[in-house]
Amino acid sequence: MKLVLNVWRQSAPDAPGSFVRYEPSSLDPDMSFLEMLDVLNEELVERGEAPIAFDHDCREGICGSCGVMINGFAHGPFGGVATCQVYLRDFRDGDTLWVEPFRATAFPVLKDLVVDRGALDRIIAAGGFIGVSTGGAPEANTLPVPKREADLAMDSAACIGCGACVAACPNASASLFTAAKIDHLSRLPQGQPERPSRVLTMVEQMDREGFGNCTWHGECQAACPKRISIDTITRMHGDYLRAKRQ
Amino acid sequence: MNFEAKIPGGPIAQKWERRRREVRLVNPANRRKYRILVVGSGLAGASAAASLAEMGYQVACFTFHDSPRRAHSIAAQGGINAAKNYANDGDSVDRLFYDTIKGGDFRAREANVYRLAELSVNIIDQCVAQGVPFAREYSGLLAVRSFGGVQVSRTFYARGQTGQQLLLGAYQALERQVGLGRLRMFPWTEMLDLVLIDGKARGIVARDLRTGRVRSFAGEAVVLATGGYGNVFYLSTNARKSNATAVVRAYRRGAAFANPCFTQVHPTCIPHTGTYQSKLTLMSESLRNDGRMWVPKAKGDKRDPRDIPENERDYYLERKYPSFGNLSPRDLASRAAKQVCDEGRGVGPTGLGVYLDFADAIQRLGVEVIRDRYGNLFEMYEDITGENPYERPMRVYPAVHYTMGGLWVDYDLMTTIPGLYALGEANFADQGANRLGASALMQGLADGYFILPTTIGDYLAGSKFAPVDESHPAFGDIEREVAARLAALMSARGTKTVDAFHRELGRIMWDDCGMSRNERGLVRALDAIRKLREEFSRDVNVPGSDTSLNMSLEKAGRVLDFFELAELMCHDALERRESCGAHFREESQTEGGEAKRDDANYCHVANWEYRGEGQPPLLHEEPLVFETIQPTVRSYA
Numbered sequence: 001m002k003l004v005l006n007v008w009r010q011s012a013p014d015a016p017g018s019f020v021r022y023e024p025s026s027l028d029p030d031m032s033f034l035e036m037l038d039v040l041n042e043e044l045v046e047r048g049e050a051p052i053a054f055d056h057d058c059r060e061g062i063c064g065s066c067g068v069m070i071n072g073f074a075h076g077p078f079g080g081v082a083t084c085q086v087y088l089r090d091f092r093d094g095d096t097l098w099v100e101p102f103r104a105t106a107f108p109v110l111k112d113l114v115v116d117r118g119a120l121d122r123i124i125a126a127g128g129f130i131g132v133s134t135g136g137a138p139e140a141n142t143l144p145v146p147k148r149e150a151d152l153a154m155d156s157a158a159c160i161g162c163g164a165c166v167a168a169c170p171n172a173s174a175s176l177f178t179a180a181k182i183d184h185l186s187r188l189p190q191g192q193p194e195r196p197s198r199v200l201t202m203v204e205q206m207d208r209e210g211f212g213n214c215t216w217h218g219e220c221q222a223a224c225p226k227r228i229s230i231d232t233i234t235r236m237h238g239d240y241l242r243a244k245r246q
Numbered sequence: 247m248n249f250e251a252k253i254p255g256g257p258i259a260q261k262w263e264r265r266r267r268e269v270r271l272v273n274p275a276n277r278r279k280y281r282i283l284v285v286g287s288g289l290a291g292a293s294a295a296a297s298l299a300e301m302g303y304q305v306a307c308f309t310f311h312d313s314p315r316r317a318h319s320i321a322a323q324g325g326i327n328a329a330k331n332y333a334n335d336g337d338s339v340d341r342l343f344y345d346t347i348k349g350g351d352f353r354a355r356e357a358n359v360y361r362l363a364e365l366s367v368n369i370i371d372q373c374v375a376q377g378v379p380f381a382r383e384y385s386g387l388l389a390v391r392s393f394g395g396v397q398v399s400r401t402f403y404a405r406g407q408t409g410q411q412l413l414l415g416a417y418q419a420l421e422r423q424v425g426l427g428r429l430r431m432f433p434w435t436e437m438l439d440l441v442l443i444d445g446k447a448r449g450i451v452a453r454d455l456r457t458g459r460v461r462s463f464a465g466e467a468v469v470l471a472t473g474g475y476g477n478v479f480y481l482s483t484n485a486r487k488s489n490a491t492a493v494v495r496a497y498r499r500g501a502a503f504a505n506p507c508f509t510q511v512h513p514t515c516i517p518h519t520g521t522y523q524s525k526l527t528l529m530s531e532s533l534r535n536d537g538r539m540w541v542p543k544a545k546g547d548k549r550d551p552r553d554i555p556e557n558e559r560d561y562y563l564e565r566k567y568p569s570f571g572n573l574s575p576r577d578l579a580s581r582a583a584k585q586v587c588d589e590g591r592g593v594g595p596t597g598l599g600v601y602l603d604f605a606d607a608i609q610r611l612g613v614e615v616i617r618d619r620y621g622n623l624f625e626m627y628e629d630i631t632g633e634n635p636y637e638r639p640m641r642v643y644p645a646v647h648y649t650m651g652g653l654w655v656d657y658d659l660m661t662t663i664p665g666l667y668a669l670g671e672a673n674f675a676d677q678g679a680n681r682l683g684a685s686a687l688m689q690g691l692a693d694g695y696f697i698l699p700t701t702i703g704d705y706l707a708g709s710k711f712a713p714v715d716e717s718h719p720a721f722g723d724i725e726r727e728v729a730a731r732l733a734a735l736m737s738a739r740g741t742k743t744v745d746a747f748h749r750e751l752g753r754i755m756w757d758d759c760g761m762s763r764n765e766r767g768l769v770r771a772l773d774a775i776r777k778l779r780e781e782f783s784r785d786v787n788v789p790g791s792d793t794s795l796n797m798s799l800e801k802a803g804r805v806l807d808f809f810e811l812a813e814l815m816c817h818d819a820l821e822r823r824e825s826c827g828a829h830f831r832e833e834s835q836t837e838g839g840e841a842k843r844d845d846a847n848y849c850h851v852a853n854w855e856y857r858g859e860g861q862p863p864l865l866h867e868e869p870l871v872f873e874t875i876q877p878t879v880r881s882y883a
Contacts, residue, residue: 012794028520030632035522038745045743045789045798053795055312057485059525060626062410063316085629110456111795118433121313125425129418130377134297134695137368137375141332144386154379154404157411161315190377 001027001088004096005040007052010109017109019098029089033076034059034066036088053112059084061225064160067167068113069100074164074223082162082225102167105210106174117163119209120177126205127198128181130190149187157184158226165220165228171212176220178206179236180228186239196243203240247502247855249868252656253357258874259339262361265657266700270707277302280706281465283450285437285492287314287420289413289687290670291471293694296419299429301699306463307420307429308452310436310487310800315417318473318485319690322409323530323623325393325401326373326687328366333390333399339363342400344875346685349395349575350650350678351827351843352877353505353851355870357657358675362685365692370402372695376415380404393683394531395575395882401684406530406623412687416694436800437492438728440468440499440666443720444712447666451724453732455800458793460728462721464714467665467702470496471694474649474671476509478808478815479760480752482646483515483528489804490811493653493672498810501661502853502866504654504674506811507819510681510828511761512647513539513579514640516630517599526645527630529602530623531683534572536607536616537640539563539579541600545590551601551639562586562600570882577680577828577841578882580644584761585839587643594641603639644761648686650677650828651818654853654868658701659693665705669693674851679827732792735802740785744802747782751775751805751812759816764832768820772813779809814854817863824848845877 005024010017024040031039034056041051057065061082068083070076076086091097099113107115145153157180165176182199185191191198214233221230254264272280280303284295287309295307311317329342342363347354374380374388380402381389390399404411423429434455441449441462449464475490476482497503514529540561542554562582567574574582583600586592593599608616613636617624624635631641653661653668655675661668670690677685754774758767782805790796825834825841826848834842850867857864 028522030519031522032524035524038524039522042743042745045787046741048789050790051798053797057311057316057487058318058321059486060321060527061629062407063318063320063485064313065311065316081629085626087629087632089632114795116456117312121315121421121424121431121433124418125421127425129422130375131422132372132375132419133300134293134372134419134699137371140330140370140374141387143374145382146386147382147384150379150382150386153377154381154411157379157404157414158407160410161313184379185377188377188379190375 001029001093003027003088003091006096006098008100009052009112011111013108013110027088031088032059032084033070033086033088034084053114055114056084061085062160064162067102067162067164069102069167071098074102074167075225079222080225080227082160102163104166104172106172107163107166119211120161120163120174122209123174123178123202123205124181127194127201130185131194143189145188153184153187156180156228156232159228160226162225164223164225166211168219168223169212170217170219171215173214174206174211175214175233175236176224176228176230178202179232182236182239183232186235195239196246199236199239200243247662247866249502249654249662249853249866250656251355251868252658253355254657258356258360261357262364269700269704272703272707274302278304280304280467281306282467282469282702283308283463283465284469284471285450286317286471286473286672287417288317288319288471288473288670289416289690290694291317291469292413292416292420293691294469294471294669294698295429296416296423297695297699298702299423305429306432306465308432308435308437310434310455312433314420314431314433315414317413318488319413319687320410321485322687323406323528324532325391325403325408325684326369326412327393327400327684328370328402328688329363329400330367330370332388335398337398337400341398342366345396346676346682347678347875348880349680349682351680351880352678352849352872353826353870354676354678356872356874361697362676362689362692365696366688368696369688369691373412373415376419378404378411378415391532392535392573394534394573394579395570395682403532406532406620409687412691416691437495438803439495439724441720441724442499442663443714443718446664446709448714449716449721451721451728453728456795458796460725462716462725464716464718464721466706466711467667469667469669469698470653470672471669472672474652475811476646476649478751478812479646479755480748481518481523481526483512483526486525489807491804491807493668494807494810496653496661496663496666498856499663500856501663501666502654502855503651503814504851504853505651505818506815506854507759507822507829508650508679508827509646509815510576510648510650511580511644513576513583513644514602514642515645516627517594517596517641517643527626528645528647529627529640529642531576533602533620533623536619537572537602537604538606539572539600539602541586541591541593551593551603560586560591567882574882575680575682580761581830583644599641599643601639602642604635605639608636648681650674650679650681654851658704659698660705664709667698667702669698679829732799732803734783735786735788735799735806736792738784738786738788740787742785743787744798744805747778747786748805748808750778751808754778755812755815759819762830762832763819765820768816772816775809775812775816782806782809814863818852818854821865822848822852849877
């Protein structure tokens with residue numbers, strides 16, 4: 001199998017970047033996209049060139065480390081997967097791929113395809129938790145949670161924090177990321193006491209980090225590897241208005 | 247070296263309570279005077295860092311990832327054990343204790359394991375309070391399922407993403423403390439060495455991976471929660487960056503390493519395909535609740551599995567271990583799979599595979615029930631293999647998954663270096679020679695939420711600390727050593743990539759220190775590792791510079807430390823001339839090919855002391871005393 005890659009190369013945060021063309025040899029359709037980059041990097045090192053920096057870790061779609069734009073789509077054009085779950089058999093022999101980092105003001109490029117997504121941690125630190133300290137928890141079955149609500153909370157909690165929603169959004173908004181956490185916690189009885197303050201502090205932090213606002217393009221939902229629904233954003237807006245009024 | 251485990255006296259059920267009564271305490275107003283450095287932000291690290299910060303200590307937490315939420319605990323799928331007895335099926339703290347000791351083939355400390363079983367119930371309470379969305383019944387109460395090596399249902403789960411949800415709970419608790427300004431988080435920061443002053447752990451030297459800057463951090467205690475070392479084998483279910491550098495550096499500074507040869511091979515992973523393959527993917531043990539494992543009875547039977555009639559199939563786990571069947575413990579299930587493949591009955595293109603078949607369960611329960619239970623795992627399997635497991639059986643094969651060995655710790659989780667603690671998979675304490683499924687999450691959180699926050703005060707309150715900051719000359723000395731090590735890696739400018747060496751090391755270890763070991767192979771491996779290590783220092787090619795993000799350099803340092811550990815694992819495997827749990831010495835087996843333990847000679851923890859470059863490590867034995875449970879032949883038949 002043959003593919004032509006145009007990969008964004010940028011040596012440092014302040015350095016200018018550009019696309020560089022590669023034609024990796026010996027590709028196998030059963031290889032994953034990241035394994036292709038591994039193989040290409042080994043070739044580059046053997047040729048005395050700098051390997052392509054890209055973030056990755058678990059390689060099974062759960063850690064959220066990996067993520068690049070492939071032909072303009074965050075995590076590639078297939079939907080419902082992280083970059084590490086993209087396989088070469090999904091492309092056609094001879095395809096040309098344009099590979100870029102996730103781009104957003106709040107995600108500065110560190111090198112090549114690696115960006116700094118620390119802003120997402122700061123949104124969580126601003127309120128994405130239930131404020132219980134270790135030790136004082138009541139017996140686990142004290143509070144029943146209807147199965148349906150628990151399942152919906154789990155749907156939102158499945159977010160892997162990869163930032164694809166931001167990269168896919170024309171406004172570089174982190175609304176889906178923020179709303180998913182708010183939705184997870186606000187569906188549970190344990191999350192009620194902090195529900196109003198949580199939405200205010202998290203949204204405020206999102207703005208402060210330089211993310212844009214949601215204008216309902218829906219690109220985030222299409223790119224999300226965990227298929228988190230934009231319904232969560234509606235609920236976040238509802239919570240926000242209620243909290244503001246209080 | 248001092249191997250006093252400091253296990254409290256008295257009956258087993260009262261030991262932890264007694265220890266809690268006896269520990270010296272640090273008054274809440276004084277806690278902010280103590281700086282605690284927590285390395286690692288997985289279940290153990292994040293839960294410890296958050297809990298210590300909540301108590302008022304000055305905590306700094308370090309991770310080489312871009313965010314603490316990336317730690318490999320995130321990938322744990324199946325569940326977490328707790329002796330809640332919600333299923334009303336006869337479970338109890340005693341039974342969880344017994345199952346875990348027996349599962350570990352009587353090579354863990356009784357007192358530690360009992361405490362783990364006791365704390366298991368508090369963990370579930372804590373996680374539910376944090377909003378972890380565990381699976382629930384229609385009543386709204388928590389759901390449980392069963393796991394390998396037990397006959398009760400005590401495993402709590404959040405779909406196939408239990409590790410993720412538990413880690414996010416701990417991560418959110420940690421970020422809450424960051425937001426409150428009580429905890430400093432250092433992402434992109436990799437610990438490269440440990441600093442001792444007056445014999446106590448007083449800090450670390452770490453490298454900022456973005457800038458290459460090497461700097462020191464001083465404190466009164468250092469906590470290593472840096473995970474296991476399965477990646478010594480190159481291919482494992484561990485994440486690509488999981489590494490052993492922190493524990494190896496601690497070992498070289500005087501922390502003893504316990505039972506390094508105890509490595510768990512998980513029976514159900516997606517089989518290996520090509521040389522480019524970067525990792526192996528686990529298929530959760532929970533699948534064995536409903537999936538049946540089989541191979542054809544005839545050698546070399548290449549028919550489509552669906553065309554092989556029932557009487558020509560060998561459901562080998564159900565045949566060998568009728569009372570536990572498909573939920574036999576991991577070590578037995580892995581060896582049984584290897585055995586049938588060695589006999590030529592393996593399936594798939596390489597012959598290294600067995601079937602995990604859901605056809606019966608789908609017929610009995612309907613496809614919707616199976617989708618609800620395992621949907622995301624089935625999807626993951628299809629993404630990787632291109633085959634639909636609803637229609638044809640999964641093909642699986644054993645792969646390296648977890649390491650029971652780790653830094654030696656006493657009952658307080660302190661290593662042989664005063665002030666240095668090890669938590670979670672990084673220590674050796676609770677899993678014996680084989681870990682049961684859904685027990686790693688339990689141990690990580692017990693250590694981090696409950697044990698360390700109690701025991702660390704005893705050390706802090708009972709020690710005199712000279713005032714030390716990063717300007718102390720000891721830090722400068724170690725910084726220079728670290729810089730020299732990095733420079734040596736950069737300057738070799740050889741011809742082979744780091745990955746090429748790592749792959750070769752993995753092959754040596756899998757062949758000779760993997761699922762089955764013998765003296766000849768281990769001696770051969772030691773020799774091969776030594777040669778490969780020499781070649782590495784001469785001929786490795788690390789491109790780029792050490793003053794910016796350089797993933798080849800990061801990897802090179804980690805592989806160098808894997809060499810050290812690989813040798814140690816082989817020494818330990820060579821010295822332990824018995825079979826127990828995951829450690830199978832071919833010289834010690836029954837006529838039926840089962841593991842033969844030798845309690846007369848090996849009922850001990852094997853602790854290894856580092857004695858310098860090129861010197862063989864020194865073995866110290868800590869005898870294991872069984873007061874409550876009599877070690878027996880471990881039977882699952």
